Structures are given as structure tokens and as C-alpha cells.
Amino acid sequence: MSRRERYLVGLDVGTTHVCSVVGEGLDDGSLDIVGLGVAESRGIKRGVVVNLEAAVASIKKAIEEAELMAGIEIDSVHLSLSGPHIKGFNSRGVVAVAGKNREIARDDVRRAIDAAKAVALPTGREILHVLPQDFVVDEQDGIGAPVGMTGARLEVNVHVVTGATSSTQNIIACVNRTGVSVVDTVVEQLAAAEAVLTSDEKELGVALIDIGGGTADLAIFERGSLWHTAVVAVGGDHFTSDIAVGLRTPIPDAEKVKRKNGCALSSMVDEDETIEVASVGGRKPRLMARRILSEILQPRAEEVFHLVWDEIRRAGYEKSLNSGIVLTGGGSILEGMPEIAEQIFDLPIRRGCPADVGGLADHVNSPTFATPVGLVLYAHRNRVPDPRRAGVGAFGRMAGRLRGIFKEFF
Ligand SMILES: Nc1ncnc2c1ncn2[C@@H]1O[C@H](COP(=O)(O)OP(=O)(O)OP(=O)(O)O)[C@@H](O)[C@H]1O
Ligand SMILES: [Mg+2]
Incomplete structure (x- = not known):
């Protein structure tokens, strides 16, 4: 394998952040993470481009940062796709x-x-x-x-x-504008599954819930294969706006307080615990009970999981999840999420962080990086040939994907 072919790049254009991960395939078949670039996402909402220039700038930043860290020039990526249109x-x-x-x-x-x-x-x-x-x-x-x-x-x-087609083409166009081509596109929950699920879980039956900024993406696996995909239009950012409204605090402060003090299950919070919350309009910060913050977050967490549970039941898989549920995506980091999910689903729940990678694994050891790391793992395991180098177009991309599928089977 040439040096160029050894490197694989995953690009996750999310609602909250754009993340680019560079992986290096080693001769023994393992994968090392060698580069990471993260930029705040602008111009993308729930998998759809709403401001082209802003989206291009975010993508460019994430790619340049990853290039610098890995010491390589990125010319092609595996791109994740998400949003309610999937x-x-x-x-x-x-x-x-x-x-x-x-x-x-x-x-x-x-x-x-x-x-x-x-x-x-x-x-x-x-x-x-x-x-x-x-x-x-x-x-x-x-x-x-x-x-x-x-x-x-x-x-x-x-x-x-x-x-x-238009949502997909618009994101690809943004990536192309940065001078980078898209080798293949992978749906977000499929990529995340690659990074966080074990083959035993997929065999026995598992639901993966990727809670991002704008959406929660569901994938159900059984007997080693994917059986159901769905997208619920509620994500971590709804938790933040609930705090902003409920505590009358600006969005950036609401985000900070959510990450630092938030808990999705109010019974886990001590009644005496207090926190400091910034006020709007330059007023002085206030002290308040942490329990109140939790009482704002809990109904939203219940809403997400009830919507997902409805979807699982509608599809008829509620009895198939023998390995339980794996939560991933930045929204799953919130304290109390696995605990409240356990109450709602009455199944074993765990948080999923990217596994099976070496190198800078510590840098990507968070549910936030499940999708970009999963993209690299997907590319590594399927080794889809670059259609540009093979000299074929869109049909070749589909053929390339099928080649990947065949590889899994034979
Ligand atoms: N430490 C934390 N505690 C609580 N929430 C967090 C934490 N870190 C990130 N989040 C939340 O995770 C969400 C972002 O998750 P993620 O990075 O997976 O989203 P994304 O991929 O950009 O979005 P999407 O997949 O919906 O397009 C945000 O709502 C953010 O507030
Ligand atoms: Mg995401």
C-alpha cells in the first residue's frame, strides 16, 4: 500500500461541529488515528446546508486542522450524511x-x-x-x-x-469547494455503529441512538445486520434552548451550564446542591438549586427517548434488543442520560465511545467522535476504491459501495 493509500479521512459535518479525523491503516490490519480537526459548525442545520459560504469555511477549518496534525495533505474524504431526510x-x-x-x-x-x-x-x-x-x-x-x-x-x-438528492449534493458541493473530493458517503448512524458497537451486540440485537445537536439518529441491528433506521428531530441543542428559556440565560451560558452542571434525571441530584447561572442583559449572576436545572432537562430527555421507543415499537423490534441500547453522540454525554434511558426502556444501557483504534485514540475517546472515527473505520474495513483513481463516476460510487458489501459477505 502506498503512503497515500494508507491514509483515510472521515469528515462529519454535524449541526454543532464539523469534525475531520485522519486514520492510518497499518500492515497488520489495525488502524491508528493520526489527525483530528474540529471546527464550530456554521451554515448546517440537521444535515442540510442553510448557508453555503459559512458551511464551506467550517469544513475548510476542520480539514486544515487535521492536515496540520497528521502532517499530510487531505484530498479526499468519506463524508457522513444525516438529518430527517434520511x-x-x-x-x-x-x-x-x-x-x-x-x-x-x-x-x-x-x-x-x-x-x-x-x-x-x-x-x-x-x-x-x-x-x-x-x-x-x-x-x-x-x-x-x-x-x-x-x-x-x-x-x-x-x-x-x-x-x-439535493441535501446530499449540497453538502458534497461544500466539501468540493474546499478542494477536497468525496470518495463515499455513509449515513451517520451506520458510521457511528462501526465505531461503538461490538459484533456480539450486533449479532444479539441492539439499538444505537446517536444524540447529536439537532437530531437523534436510530439504528437497529440484529443477526449482524442493519434492520431499521430512523431519525427523530430532537437533539442536544433542544436541551440547551430549554435551559436558556427556563433560566432566562443567554444560549452560550445555557450550553456551559448544561455541560458543567446538567443532569437528565432529577432524582440523581442532591436537593441542597446550588449552581451559579449567568443572567441576560448584564445583570448579576444568580445562585440557584441544581435540582431546578435538572427538572428543566428531564422532560426533554424523556421526550427524546419516548419518541425513539415509539419508533422501535412501531417497527416491531422491542423484543429483539437482547444487548440493550447504546447511546452515543455529544448529547449522550449529559449526566443521567443512561440512567433515565434505563427507566424508560427497561433495558441495559451504555454510552458508546469509539473503540478499536490506536494512535491518538485518547483524543477521540468521546461519544462526540463516534461518527468521524466510524467513517474512517468503515472506509478501512470496506476499503472502497477511490472512484476518481479508478476513473468512474456516480455509478462507480454505487458499485464501490456494493463491492464493500460483497467484501463483508465473501
Ligand atoms: N459534556 C457535554 N455535556 C452535555 N452535552 C454535551 C456535552 N458535550 C457535547 N454536548 C452536546 O452534544 C450536542 C452535540 O453533539 P454532536 O457533536 O454529536 O452533534 P453533531 O454531530 O454536530 O450534530 P448532528 O449529529 O445532530 O448533526 C450538543 O447539543 C452539545 O450541547
Ligand atoms: Mg453527529
């Missing part, structure tokens, strides 16, 4: 096995996947991922790798993730 659904493809002796070949699998993704999408939407779940050969279901087996009929179950 939707997922399950689909099924069926084909007759083509070979004379009915032995299933890779081409049959490819055709079955093509059939599964041949669904009519509303105009303005595009397929972002086609993730095989399992195969059925004749009547035998639950097959992971059908190549080489014999049968007349091959079926595949897949999870298809789609997004709004």
Missing part, C-alpha cells in the same frame, strides 16, 4: 439461479441485490446504502453467504437507506 426501509429481491448445475455464483447475488433495490423512489430521492441482511435459497432461510450453494431460487433481504 429514511430506511426493508426490501426483498428474488432471482432464478442462472448456472447450469444451479450453483449460486456471485453474479446471482449481484442480480438478487439489484432486484431488491429496484424500487420506485419518489423524485428527488436517491439510494445511499443497500445492506444485505440474509439470503434464502429455495426454502432455506437465514443464509449468510450463499455463493457455492445449490438451489433454483435465490432471495435476498436488504435494508435500503435513501436520502434527498
Whole structure:
């Protein structure tokens, strides 16, 4: 592998921050984090560009910082996509096995996947991922790798993730404006899952909730595959604005007090504990009970988790989460979040930090970095070839993704 190919870059353009992580693939197959750049996010709201110039400037800053730290020049990235425009659904493809002796070949699998993704999408939407779940050969279901087996009929179950073409294109355009190309796009919760979930959890059944600034993204895994994705339009920033309104304090102070003293479960807070809160209009800071702050935060935490729980139940997975729930994203750092989630879901809950990376792992050891680190891990594990170097366009990008999927299976 050339020096250039060894480096992989993940770019997470979030509502709160833009984060760029550089990973170096080592000869033994492991991955070291060698660079990190974080910039305050401007011009992006819930995965959608609202101010192009501002978004480009934030992305540029994050990339330059990571370049400086890693000592390399970044020319291509894996980009995360998020926001309420991301939707997922399950689909099924069926084909007759083509070979004379009915032995299933890779081409049959490819055709079955093509059939599964041949669904009519509303105009303005595009397929972002086609993730095989399992195969059925004749009547035998639950097959992971059908190549080489014999049968007349091959079926595949897949999870298809789609997004709004314009939202995706606008973010890619912002990245391109900084002189950097996008090798591949990965949906946020899929990237975060790569960094924080273990394969045992994915096998047994787990829900990942990535609580960002503007949204909470849900992904449900079972038998090693992704079965359900959804986005709930409430995130950490709603907690902050509740504090700003409830305590009549400016947003930046509300954010500070949330991080320093916030707790999502008021019963965890001692009644006598007091905190200092800044006032609006240059008035003197006030002393108040920390319990009051907690009473402001708790209903919002309950709202997020109830919305997610409704979504899990609607999709029919409430009995499948044998490994419980993993919380990640900056919003999960708030004290008391796992505890209140445990009360609502009545399942084991843990916070997920990026694992399985070396190098500057300490710098990214926070739920905030789950998505950007996950992007690098996703790229490393799938090793999607750069379409620019292969000389193909948008179709190649999709083919590249499928190559990645095939790699997981064979
Ligand atoms: N120490 C902390 N305590 C409480 N909340 C925190 C802490 N650190 C970050 N947050 C909150 O996490 C949220 C940002 O999370 P994250 O960085 O994952 O979001 P993002 O990726 O930019 O947003 P999105 O994924 O919604 O586009 C903010 O609301 C912030 O207030
Ligand atoms: Mg995020």
C-alpha cells in the first residue's frame, strides 16, 4: 500500500461541529488515528446546508486542522450524511439461479441485490446504502453467504437507506469547494455503529441512538445486520434552548451550564446542591438549586427517548434488543442520560465511545467522535476504491459501495 493509500479521512459535518479525523491503516490490519480537526459548525442545520459560504469555511477549518496534525495533505474524504431526510426501509429481491448445475455464483447475488433495490423512489430521492441482511435459497432461510450453494431460487433481504438528492449534493458541493473530493458517503448512524458497537451486540440485537445537536439518529441491528433506521428531530441543542428559556440565560451560558452542571434525571441530584447561572442583559449572576436545572432537562430527555421507543415499537423490534441500547453522540454525554434511558426502556444501557483504534485514540475517546472515527473505520474495513483513481463516476460510487458489501459477505 502506498503512503497515500494508507491514509483515510472521515469528515462529519454535524449541526454543532464539523469534525475531520485522519486514520492510518497499518500492515497488520489495525488502524491508528493520526489527525483530528474540529471546527464550530456554521451554515448546517440537521444535515442540510442553510448557508453555503459559512458551511464551506467550517469544513475548510476542520480539514486544515487535521492536515496540520497528521502532517499530510487531505484530498479526499468519506463524508457522513444525516438529518430527517434520511429514511430506511426493508426490501426483498428474488432471482432464478442462472448456472447450469444451479450453483449460486456471485453474479446471482449481484442480480438478487439489484432486484431488491429496484424500487420506485419518489423524485428527488436517491439510494445511499443497500445492506444485505440474509439470503434464502429455495426454502432455506437465514443464509449468510450463499455463493457455492445449490438451489433454483435465490432471495435476498436488504435494508435500503435513501436520502434527498439535493441535501446530499449540497453538502458534497461544500466539501468540493474546499478542494477536497468525496470518495463515499455513509449515513451517520451506520458510521457511528462501526465505531461503538461490538459484533456480539450486533449479532444479539441492539439499538444505537446517536444524540447529536439537532437530531437523534436510530439504528437497529440484529443477526449482524442493519434492520431499521430512523431519525427523530430532537437533539442536544433542544436541551440547551430549554435551559436558556427556563433560566432566562443567554444560549452560550445555557450550553456551559448544561455541560458543567446538567443532569437528565432529577432524582440523581442532591436537593441542597446550588449552581451559579449567568443572567441576560448584564445583570448579576444568580445562585440557584441544581435540582431546578435538572427538572428543566428531564422532560426533554424523556421526550427524546419516548419518541425513539415509539419508533422501535412501531417497527416491531422491542423484543429483539437482547444487548440493550447504546447511546452515543455529544448529547449522550449529559449526566443521567443512561440512567433515565434505563427507566424508560427497561433495558441495559451504555454510552458508546469509539473503540478499536490506536494512535491518538485518547483524543477521540468521546461519544462526540463516534461518527468521524466510524467513517474512517468503515472506509478501512470496506476499503472502497477511490472512484476518481479508478476513473468512474456516480455509478462507480454505487458499485464501490456494493463491492464493500460483497467484501463483508465473501
Ligand atoms: N459534556 C457535554 N455535556 C452535555 N452535552 C454535551 C456535552 N458535550 C457535547 N454536548 C452536546 O452534544 C450536542 C452535540 O453533539 P454532536 O457533536 O454529536 O452533534 P453533531 O454531530 O454536530 O450534530 P448532528 O449529529 O445532530 O448533526 C450538543 O447539543 C452539545 O450541547
Ligand atoms: Mg453527529
